[in-house]
Amino acid sequence: MISLQNVSKYYPAGFGKTYVLRNITLDINEGEFVSIMGPSGSGKSTLLHILGMLEEPSEGEYLFFDQPVQKLSEKRRTELHRNYIGFVFQAYHLIDELTVYENIETPLLYKGMSSSERKSRVAELLDRFNMVAKKDLFPSQLSGGQQQLVGIARAVASQPKVIFADEPTGNLHSDHAKEIMDLFKKLNKEDGVTIVQVTHSEVNAEYGNRILRLKDGWLESFQVPSLERE
Amino acid sequence: MLRNYLTIAWRNILKDKFYSLINILGLTIGVTCGLLLLLYVTDELSFDRYHKKADQIYRIVSYITEPDKINKWQSTQPPLVTSLKRDYPFVENYVRFFPNGRVAFRQGEKRFYEEDVYAADSTVFDVFTHKFIEGDPKTALARPGSVVLTEKTARKFFGEGAALGQTLRTNDTTSYQVTGVIEDVPRNSHFTFNALLSLSPNERKADGWGGFYIVSYLVLPKNFDTSILESKFPQLYDKNMASIFKRMGIKITYQLQPLTSIHLYSKLDGEANGDISYVYIFSAVAFFMLLLASINYMNLATARSAKRSKEVGLRKVMGSLRSALMAQFLTESVLMTVLSLLLSLLFVALLLPFFNSVSGKEIQFRELIQPQFMLIALSIVVFTGFISGSYPAFYLSSFEPATVLKGSFNAKGGSFFRKTLVVVQFAISLIMLICTWIVYDQLNYMRDKDLGYDREQVLTIDYQDRQPRDRYNRLRSDLLANPNVRSVATASSPTSNIGGRVIFGVESNAGLKEMGFKPMGVDHDYLQTMGMKVVAGRAFSDKIPADTSNGVLVNQAAVKRMGWKEPLGKKVLLGGLPQAGQPAPPTALVVGVVKDFHQQSLYMPIEPMIMLYRPNNAVMHIKIDAKNADKTVEFIGQKWREIYPDHLFEYRFLDQDFESAYKADELRGRIFTAFSGLTILIACLGLFGLATFTTEQRVKEIGVRKVMGASVSSVVLLLSKDFTKLVLFSFPIAIPVAWYSMDRWLQHFPYKTDIGVWVFVLACVLTLLICWTTVVYQSIKAAIANPVKSLRSE
Ligand SMILES: Nc1ncnc2c1ncn2[C@@H]1O[C@H](COP(=O)(O)OP(=O)(O)OP(=O)(O)O)[C@@H](O)[C@H]1O
Numbered sequence A: 001m002i003s004l005q006n007v008s009k010y011y012p013a014g015f016g017k018t019y020v021l022r023n024i025t026l027d028i029n030e031g032e033f034v035s036i037m038g039p040s041g042s043g044k045s046t047l048l049h050i051l052g053m054l055e056e057p058s059e060g061e062y063l064f065f066d067q068p069v070q071k072l073s074e075k076r077r078t079e080l081h082r083n084y085i086g087f088v089f090q091a092y093h094l095i096d097e098l099t100v101y102e103n104i105e106t107p108l109l110y111k112g113m114s115s116s117e118r119k120s121r122v123a124e125l126l127d128r129f130n131m132v133a134k135k136d137l138f139p140s141q142l143s144g145g146q147q148q149l150v151g152i153a154r155a156v157a158s159q160p161k162v163i164f165a166d167e168p169t170g171n172l173h174s175d176h177a178k179e180i181m182d183l184f185k186k187l188n189k190e191d192g193v194t195i196v197q198v199t200h201s202e203v204n205a206e207y208g209n210r211i212l213r214l215k216d217g218w219l220e221s222f223q224v225p226s227l228e229r230e
Numbered sequence B: 001m002l003r004n005y006l007t008i009a010w011r012n013i014l015k016d017k018f019y020s021l022i023n024i025l026g027l028t029i030g031v032t033c034g035l036l037l038l039l040y041v042t043d044e045l046s047f048d049r050y051h052k053k054a055d056q057i058y059r060i061v062s063y064i065t066e067p068d069k070i071n072k073w074q075s076t077q078p079p080l081v082t083s084l085k086r087d088y089p090f091v092e093n094y095v096r097f098f099p100n101g102r103v104a105f106r107q108g109e110k111r112f113y114e115e116d117v118y119a120a121d122s123t124v125f126d127v128f129t130h131k132f133i134e135g136d137p138k139t140a141l142a143r144p145g146s147v148v149l150t151e152k153t154a155r156k157f158f159g160e161g162a163a164l165g166q167t168l169r170t171n172d173t174t175s176y177q178v179t180g181v182i183e184d185v186p187r188n189s190h191f192t193f194n195a196l197l198s199l200s201p202n203e204r205k206a207d208g209w210g211g212f213y214i215v216s217y218l219v220l221p222k223n224f225d226t227s228i229l230e231s232k233f234p235q236l237y238d239k240n241m242a243s244i245f246k247r248m249g250i251k252i253t254y255q256l257q258p259l260t261s262i263h264l265y266s267k268l269d270g271e272a273n274g275d276i277s278y279v280y281i282f283s284a285v286a287f288f289m290l291l292l293a294s295i296n297y298m299n300l301a302t303a304r305s306a307k308r309s310k311e312v313g314l315r316k317v318m319g320s321l322r323s324a325l326m327a328q329f330l331t332e333s334v335l336m337t338v339l340s341l342l343l344s345l346l347f348v349a350l351l352l353p354f355f356n357s358v359s360g361k362e363i364q365f366r367e368l369i370q371p372q373f374m375l376i377a378l379s380i381v382v383f384t385g386f387i388s389g390s391y392p393a394f395y396l397s398s399f400e401p402a403t404v405l406k407g408s409f410n411a412k413g414g415s416f417f418r419k420t421l422v423v424v425q426f427a428i429s430l431i432m433l434i435c436t437w438i439v440y441d442q443l444n445y446m447r448d449k450d451l452g453y454d455r456e457q458v459l460t461i462d463y464q465d466r467q468p469r470d471r472y473n474r475l476r477s478d479l480l481a482n483p484n485v486r487s488v489a490t491a492s493s494p495t496s497n498i499g500g501r502v503i504f505g506v507e508s509n510a511g512l513k514e515m516g517f518k519p520m521g522v523d524h525d526y527l528q529t530m531g532m533k534v535v536a537g538r539a540f541s542d543k544i545p546a547d548t549s550n551g552v553l554v555n556q557a558a559v560k561r562m563g564w565k566e567p568l569g570k571k572v573l574l575g576g577l578p579q580a581g582q583p584a585p586p587t588a589l590v591v592g593v594v595k596d597f598h599q600q601s602l603y604m605p606i607e608p609m610i611m612l613y614r615p616n617n618a619v620m621h622i623k624i625d626a627k628n629a630d631k632t633v634e635f636i637g638q639k640w641r642e643i644y645p646d647h648l649f650e651y652r653f654l655d656q657d658f659e660s661a662y663k664a665d666e667l668r669g670r671i672f673t674a675f676s677g678l679t680i681l682i683a684c685l686g687l688f689g690l691a692t693f694t695t696e697q698r699v700k701e702i703g704v705r706k707v708m709g710a711s712v713s714s715v716v717l718l719l720s721k722d723f724t725k726l727v728l729f730s731f732p733i734a735i736p737v738a739w740y741s742m743d744r745w746l747q748h749f750p751y752k753t754d755i756g757v758w759v760f761v762l763a764c765v766l767t768l769l770i771c772w773t774t775v776v777y778q779s780i781k782a783a784i785a786n787p788v789k790s791l792r793s794e
């Protein structure tokens, strides 16, 4: 489903360039739960952005469902964002001017769903995430953990094939973090959503079936899954 | 999707109330002014269009070329249009208006002077469309001795009762039967009257080609090529006029003016019309006000971009196209402008009476809510919304989600554009300020200019008829018995408006020649009453009555035009050169030269003039003392009624008469002032918003500086510096533009003020002061705030 071939990313610096990612070759299959780890500044977010098509690689090739991403038009890429990809952020990044309900509804609007379909889909999500009572509140009226729940609900609303999560629990206490990670696990297991997360926590990384370690832009090790946990 | 946009837009408006207030206020001022100016312009463009045949009616006007001068007159000779109708079948109809001036009508005990009374051909209501309240337009003026009154005039005499069939008598034993009452002539007409008489027998017969005194209109076929008719004018001259005018070297031709272009385009001698250039100027002002309001919006919206950047990034991540985001931001700006349109309509309704009094118009609110006007207004407003929203939309939607969401976003971008816009705003404001200033300078200059005579405290009374003038001497001596009456004199026209032109035979350096001069009959008291100076020779005197036929006075302009080295004793033939077979006209000698004085408003240059000694003229001039002026006027009225029990006492003050000539310019000056004030206000609003925003952004920097020991004044200076720079940048842009356009505007005036450097300096200083006042409040607030607060909030 995702395949990187010798992907590098660099930024111009002075007369030369600084590499952030070097020669990354990587395959992620449908249904996987992948954790990316590494020290700060090692290029984790950059890699996730490239995977999520928010940034373009400087070199190398990226195939998403066998389509070369570099050749896609803006329109086509936007379509992929609408239908295949969901994002979850460390800072939640909800739209402050919209209520919980409306935040979850927004991606469905872009997808062009009819109003009745939207209603039932949002209602279903609110129910599933236990947010029904909070649906008319604004993000500023929620706790961090609740905001992240909304963030995830929003990410899964359009039923994406893959969710990219950049330190989704970075700002949360461990109780909340566990709740969120369990949720990811469930999504991965029950709905078959592919999940790629960036995390600093070994515990959270263990939720995945595979851990990628980045160091100075290099993909350092390739750890074979420790089979089933639990 | 639109609902989602509207929700977000609405919540954004509510969330940042200060920002929304400034934006809506700015837009509301802009849109209100825009609507008012649009009403003004629409009104100017609507002149004379209410006639059914408006596109077929032409006024025919005279171009009279003398050897050294071209006269453009509204009037023609009486037989002109009748002969055109007779000779050319394509002339569908015509109508002529014979001015009867001010007519005293009597109805039983009621007596009123009616201004603007004309006698007209019975075709008048075929040509022009006037709504009849009573009577039949087809026959109204068919019979001699008929009169059609306007509603206002009819009410004066007959109140609410029927006027039809009633009789009005004029002073000289003639009477008119009322055959119709029409609605008052709409104020958007270039030509207006209060009563129309049917032609008198003399007017009916009038066939002389020598006198230009009637106003003529033709009806021609639709889309007629007027050059076909204009090509016939040389023949007409040869056939009818050459015998009279050729030997004086005068050529005559005519011009056809489409009815609907008269008000804005016609510029004939002595005509006080609208002016198409003011339609352009006011449209431009309206455009600029909207532009300024849009700039405010753009500035504030982009300045606040950091606050919106996250939303942009998120929406893109969720699959929003850039175009969809642009649509969202445009929805916001259009919503904002539509809100201000609603507010503006309210303001326009409230301000309309005030605007009317400032502009001299009588625009009704219902003209505003006409569907057609509303459509224009709405489209302008939506357009303004689009312009305002376009740059922010373009700018905001360009944010890259990766950058924004990583948090490494800074709002530095767009700040050059913002600065440019502020410079543009202040340049426009400054241009308006300088222009207003110079317009007022010119108006004051005209009002204060030494006219060559003393116009203060002079009453003029126009004897309407010849016959009461017999008793002038008695009135004069009665009046002079009052010590507050300084002097009494008569002249053939009021000194504020000496019109006309007469051909005299004059002795030039190359023998006798015929030339046109402004004529004026004056008595021996006149020069002294008006405080006019004699620079050579002597004035008229009652001791030398022979001057009535032997002596004339000339002004300096006449001496200059004739090139006389020694003007005294030069011959003037009162009535042109002698003609074969006719008695020689009386010959007078120049006995004195009068210092040049202004004969009309300062729109007209001083013309060569010949003054004749006439002891008993139509217009009395009474100079009175400034103190007790009211009592003195009362006294004069009392004496007048004693001597002329049958005549109304109607007087004017010369200085007021004189100033009324500048009314149109003064009105336009006032509109201009109001709007330039508002332009500056809009610009300041924007600046205030921007200042608030930048100070907010720099709160932390200010805190750090203060902790390091910066004084309040140094912080204020730091914050004001940037804006000062922007305002300074606007000076070199505004000054040349303002100078150039005002220099061109002043070309219209033969007597004009110099554009002083100090106007520019003061206007610039004023602009700076206004800018500082706007910015300084925010800066001081930020500078005196406790730094710990702003630093801890991180
Ligand atoms: N626009 C840019 N220009 C230059 N360098 C950049 C740019 N964006 C990111 N970098 C650099 O790329 C490197 C990788 O950044 P990235 O955000 O991917 O790190 P990260 O692994 O996610 O770190 P963290 O764990 O702190 O989030 C950093 O050293 C950063 O300075």
Ligand SMILES: [Mg+2]
Residues within 6 Å of the ligand: A044, A045, A046, A166
């Ligand atoms: Mg990161």
